Amino acid sequence: MMKVIKANLFAAFLSATTGSVLAADAKPTVVLVHGAFADASSWNGVIGELEKDGFPVVAVANPLRSVKFDADYVRRVVAGIEGPVVLVGHSYGGSVINDAAVPKSNVKALVFVAAFAPERGETAAELSGKFPGSTLASALAKPVVLEGGQKDLYIEQSRFHEQFAADVSNAQADLMAATQRPIIEAALSEPSVSAAWKSIPSWFVYGDADKNIPPKALGWMAERAGSKGTVVVKGGSHVVMVSNPIKVTRLIEDAARRD
Template sequence: MPNPTPTVVLVHGAFADAASWSGVVADLKRDGIPVLAPPNPLRGLAADAAYIASLVAQIDGPVVLVGHSYGGALITVAGVAENVVGLVYVAAYVLEEGESLGELQGRFPASPLVSNLKQWTYPVADGEAAVEVTIAEDAFPAIFAADVPAETTTVLAAAQRPLAAGVFEEKATAAAWRTTPSWAVIAGADRAIDPEVERFGATRAGATVVEVDGASHAIALSRPKEVAEVIRTAVRAAG
């Protein structure tokens, strides 16, 4: 009896929401592949990974975890769940166990994103204020979504979901790619994460790498068919 088709769980990254996967979801569902695109809390590496791991544990059958950008760090940690059979990194950070986002990024020159972050504050449980960041609206199109129509990037810039700044210092408590097959999509014209950062992490993880020339960081939105095809490959490999 064949194995059930894995459920694809799409984890978005910072400055975006689950709607950024809309084209990928539609493409996969046309093939009858079950898909979930949950909200990413964007509050902390350990907490966000625990949320994704909890969701995965409640899914019957195998799961292929897909992470975009910061979401790649989350699937690296949450992917140790027993029913995860594949990992797909999309223009993503691929961490090693014990490594932080800041440490991985620090191996390479800073991308234009770093100098165009806007700081905000939000209250936390102890009554203190924590810092979160978004991309400056005027810089957002060129940095995040240069190959997306201008009328769309205007909306995306206004609707950004901020990322807690503390995530850059938290260390990954696991590296699921050590025991789980992985694939990686490199956005060749990414200005949010240097493509070299994406290549380094993917190569270190032994991932099967697909490069998409000219693609921006918003590759799931601008090139959904290419992204969906890599995910389908991971689903077939697990089937």
């Protein structure tokens, strides 16, 4: 009888110890949020690298309807994930994750990929115009007018490669131009209600040839946020996650591994 009790106690100890080891080894989930004029497939190269390294990944279909609406949607996605999360945003997606990562949530790190990191009350349009260099306005197509007078914005397909993705192949840029997702114009002038980078560690990566958001603006936001690590991709366009997925992935993994 004593042997059975000892065996059961040992089994319980072994199970508890194994569970602790597995929990300690578990990797955070990486949640990827695309920006305007893109879709979740823009993360395909990064997803492949992350999954190869054992990270669970969710690439959110960002609605691109308003900062508040989109942030609420992303917040609900994150709330449904067990364990820690690294929240990654591209371009306008940075404004979204900035408002989605509420205090005391399971978000352990923020990664801004050629992305806006607004202070409370700041807008994407304001930050984009803080320094000269953006040529986005001149590359936009005629807007699609929606019911109620709202306008959906697209980049002119003939300008898409040069404006948005200069460092990817012609074929890939053509595909991205044809499948781009529109953003409601008002979302770009909607003030942020949060500044998650003040309480959650952040990392930044961007290209020095970005034509959507001036590199000086991106560097200024990274410095203001006290970035734990900033990578500037030489010759990188606005879609550095497409053209340089390994560099972007390594930064995300660095953020994921920090305590």
